[in-house]
Amino acid sequence: MPLPRARVLVLNSALGPLDYRVPAGMTVEPGSIVVAPLGPRQLVGVVWEADRLVTEEVGDNRLRNLIAVADAPPIPAALRRLVEWAADYYLAPPAAVLRMALASTSALEGVKRITEYRATGVVPERLTPQRAQAIERIGDRQGLIRELATIAGVSDAVIRGLVNAGAIAAVEVDLDSPYPLPDPDHAPPRLNPAQRDAATALADAVAAREFQPFLLDGVTGSGKTEVYFEAIARALRDGRQTLVLLPEIALTEPFLDRFNARFDCAPVAWHSDLRQSQRRRAWRAIATGEARVTVGARSALFLPYRNLGLIIVDEAHETSFKQEEGVHYHARDVAVMRARFEFCPVVLASATPAIETRVQVAAGRYRELRLPARHGGAELPTIEAIDLIAEPPPRGRWIAPRLVQAIDATLARGEQALLFLNRRGYAPLTLCRACGHRFQCPNCTAWMVEHRLIHRLSCHHCGHMIPTPRACPNCDAEDALVACGPGVERIADEVAALWPDARAAVVTSDTIWSPAKAAEFVRRMTAREIDIVIGTQLVTKGYHFPDLTLVGVIDGDLGLSGGDLRASERTFQQIMQVAGRAGRGEKPGHVLLQTHQPTAPVMAALVSGDAEGFYAAETQARREADAPPFGRYAAIIVSSEDREAADDTARAIGRSAPHREGMHVYGPAPAPLAMLRGRHRFRLLVHATRGLAVQDEIRAWLGTLAWPARVRVSVDVDPYSFV
Ligand code: ADP
Numbered sequence: 001m002p003l004p005r006a007r008v009l010v011l012n013s014a015l016g017p018l019d020y021r022v023p024a025g026m027t028v029e030p031g032s033i034v035v036a037p038l039g040p041r042q043l044v045g046v047v048w049e050a051d052r053l054v055t056e057e058v059g060d061n062r063l064r065n066l067i068a069v070a071d072a073p074p075i076p077a078a079l080r081r082l083v084e085w086a087a088d089y090y091l092a093p094p095a096a097v098l099r100m101a102l103a104s105t106s107a108l109e110g111v112k113r114i115t116e117y118r119a120t121g122v123v124p125e126r127l128t129p130q131r132a133q134a135i136e137r138i139g140d141r142q143g144l145i146r147e148l149a150t151i152a153g154v155s156d157a158v159i160r161g162l163v164n165a166g167a168i169a170a171v172e173v174d175l176d177s178p179y180p181l182p183d184p185d186h187a188p189p190r191l192n193p194a195q196r197d198a199a200t201a202l203a204d205a206v207a208a209r210e211f212q213p214f215l216l217d218g219v220t221g222s223g224k225t226e227v228y229f230e231a232i233a234r235a236l237r238d239g240r241q242t243l244v245l246l247p248e249i250a251l252t253e254p255f256l257d258r259f260n261a262r263f264d265c266a267p268v269a270w271h272s273d274l275r276q277s278q279r280r281r282a283w284r285a286i287a288t289g290e291a292r293v294t295v296g297a298r299s300a301l302f303l304p305y306r307n308l309g310l311i312i313v314d315e316a317h318e319t320s321f322k323q324e325e326g327v328h329y330h331a332r333d334v335a336v337m338r339a340r341f342e343f344c345p346v347v348l349a350s351a352t353p354a355i356e357t358r359v360q361v362a363a364g365r366y367r368e369l370r371l372p373a374r375h376g377g378a379e380l381p382t383i384e385a386i387d388l389i390a391e392p393p394p395r396g397r398w399i400a401p402r403l404v405q406a407i408d409a410t411l412a413r414g415e416q417a418l419l420f421l422n423r424r425g426y427a428p429l430t431l432c433r434a435c436g437h438r439f440q441c442p443n444c445t446a447w448m449v450e451h452r453l454i455h456r457l458s459c460h461h462c463g464h465m466i467p468t469p470r471a472c473p474n475c476d477a478e479d480a481l482v483a484c485g486p487g488v489e490r491i492a493d494e495v496a497a498l499w500p501d502a503r504a505a506v507v508t509s510d511t512i513w514s515p516a517k518a519a520e521f522v523r524r525m526t527a528r529e530i531d532i533v534i535g536t537q538l539v540t541k542g543y544h545f546p547d548l549t550l551v552g553v554i555d556g557d558l559g560l561s562g563g564d565l566r567a568s569e570r571t572f573q574q575i576m577q578v579a580g581r582a583g584r585g586e587k588p589g590h591v592l593l594q595t596h597q598p599t600a601p602v603m604a605a606l607v608s609g610d611a612e613g614f615y616a617a618e619t620q621a622r623r624e625a626d627a628p629p630f631g632r633y634a635a636i637i638v639s640s641e642d643r644e645a646a647d648d649t650a651r652a653i654g655r656s657a658p659h660r661e662g663m664h665v666y667g668p669a670p671a672p673l674a675m676l677r678g679r680h681r682f683r684l685l686v687h688a689t690r691g692l693a694v695q696d697e698i699r700a701w702l703g704t705l706a707w708p709a710r711v712r713v714s715v716d717v718d719p720y721s722f723v
């Protein structure tokens with residue numbers, strides 16, 4: 001009789017599945033989370049169906065015993081299928097995908113209570129600058145000593161000192177306290193007819209318990225959220241779980257408020273800002289099925305929901321759903337696959353659906369539900385272009401006269417204005433007037449961006465920062481540095497000069513770096529403590545401010561440079577999205593779009609409102625070029641700190657490229673971002689027809705090659721970024 005053995009996928013991306021012996025007295029099943037020995041170490045892993053993951057056969061006599069089974073629910077079969085699919089599709093090690101499912105290792109331990117710390121309000125007698133900084137940054141946050149130290153940017157010892165001084169105290173936390181249950185009947189809205197039809201279609205699909213993808217397509221403010229809330233209500237009544245994916249954690253807080261108003265309690269939140277105890281609690285409640293509604297960033301997609309009945313992807317066109325590190329996956333696409341494995345509907349909600357999604361609708365694979373108008377008769381804003389060549393702003397300024405007048409009028413009516421510029425900091429480039437020296441990041445092919453508020457030059461790719469120097473490091477000239485081009489901080493200076501009495505706020509990831517900061521911004525906007533908002537893309541989504549009636553786009557052309565295949569589409573989406581912030585209440589909204597190319601098709605479409613015409617032309621151009629979604633791309637990125645090693649490997653890969661009908665390999669060539677975080681980068685781009693199994697080709701191709709350990713080769717299937 002064969003010994004009871006188990007095939008285990010251990011959390012080590014360098015290893016394939018391994019076989020173990022199940023010792024007497026232990027029982028495991030596929031999905032069981034186990035602790036397995038590996039050399040002298042112990043690793044967490046998941047028991048897998050032996051016929052689904054191939055590995056080298058090992059004789060019974062060489063098997064080692066599993067050590068323990070974790071006190072946690074097993075990973076469900078649907079999620080195991082998703083892990084296999086994602087690993088296969090994105091050419092990633094299965095263990096790297098599985099790691100995202102087991103995102104809270106503390107959730108696997110039996111611990112039920114832990115000690116956290118929070119501020120008491122007591123001011124310590126000895127208030128060093130470090131202590132003051134810690135108290136200020138921690139605010140009313142709670143966490144482990146280490147977590148508070150990270151938040152505060154101080155050492156653990158400083159936090160312990162504050163505990164001893166009575167400024168921070170211990171709190172016992174019960175890790176298994178249950179989440180409240182949302183009430184589907186708490187405050188249902190009265191839907192308008194179009195909303196009702198869409199809501200009924202979604203609720204019926206939830207009840208049917210079958211895979212069905214939907215596109216919920218409606219202009220900003222048409223009530224998409226209200227509609228999918230009714231589908232959530234149906235899932236709640238049926239006792240099933242819902243996952244809502246949002247593109248940014250900054251959107252979580254406004255979402256929580258709305259959810260609370262509709263269902264009388266908050267959903268379970270999952271994002272990178274959670275502390276360890278919150279993570280553990282959420283993970284376990286999701287795994288037991290007790291967490292009924294989870295709202296999260298893309299990482300929430302791989303959690304072990306026990307009985308998922310509905311997936312919503314809000315703002316589904318957003319490119320932030322594309323993960324660019326580790327496993328390169330697109331959360332929108334993985335969400336659809338997850339729904340397939342879970343036998344449940346998935347709803348992609350968007351006012352500006354991606355061409356990929358529209359093509360699925362046209363092919364009859366996704367069902368489209370349309371909400372044609374804003375709820376309650378609010379009009380969509382009018383969009384007007386300002387030709388920066390014909391009507392330029394004065395020298396050294398960025399706001400054209402017509403936009404200045406519009407802001408004057410808006411302020412005079414007591415309404416709010418939003419100026420949109422998708423560029424953090426003060427200026428994107430700093431140079432020396434005396435010698436022409438430009439400040440470049442030593443680790444990246446990128447200019448250092450000036451952040452005047454903190455007196456730093458910062459690289460937006462690797463985070464490298466230096467104090468803004470007084471003298472040029474190249475020619476020693478003093479006070480000769482000039483800022484070139486605007487960032488939001490520079491626009492804020494211009495606003496302060498033009499409207500000294502207006503209350504302005506800058507909204508970027510530098511100022512809104514946590515859900516609590518986002519909530520504070522929403523409160524100040526709603527309380528009318530802000531007249532003019534100057535913001536990056538962070539402010540374009542989700543918010544609903546009835547008195548915001550004017551949107552000024554400072555540089556409509558910004559997204560068009562770079563020549564990326566989705567540049568026009570993305571520009572269209574982004575400007576429609578930010579335009580959607582205007583005129584959401586009773587007062588009509590107006591958008592002024594500053595551009596150097598008012599006749600470019602995307603600008604003309606924005607002004608005329610002819611979205612269908614624009615999309616039709618874009619789609620046709622993609623079709624003719626065999627670009628996605630009609631053909632496909634995969635990028636192979638070769639990087640190393642050693643330029644020659646990266647170059648050699650990239651060439652070797654290029655030389656051994658397979659010759660296949662329907663597939664063409666471009667490159668290698670230095671990547672546009674030729675250096676990133678100190679690594680030299682070379683790219684190959686594979687272009688293939690839809691019908692070709694491009695992953696299999698790449699797997700076979702790279703599988704025969706070897707490269708030095710200091711070279712990293714990563715594959716990006718369906719890339720969004722071409723740098
Ligand atoms: P979208 O998600 O399409 O941008 P929202 O769901 O955010 O639209 O709706 C926009 C605004 O209109 C919100 O303040 C929402 O509460 C309100 N609204 C939409 N539909 C209704 C309705 N049927 N009854 C009451 N308010 C509604």
Ligand code: ZN
Nearest residue numbers: 441444459462
């Ligand atoms: Zn850098």
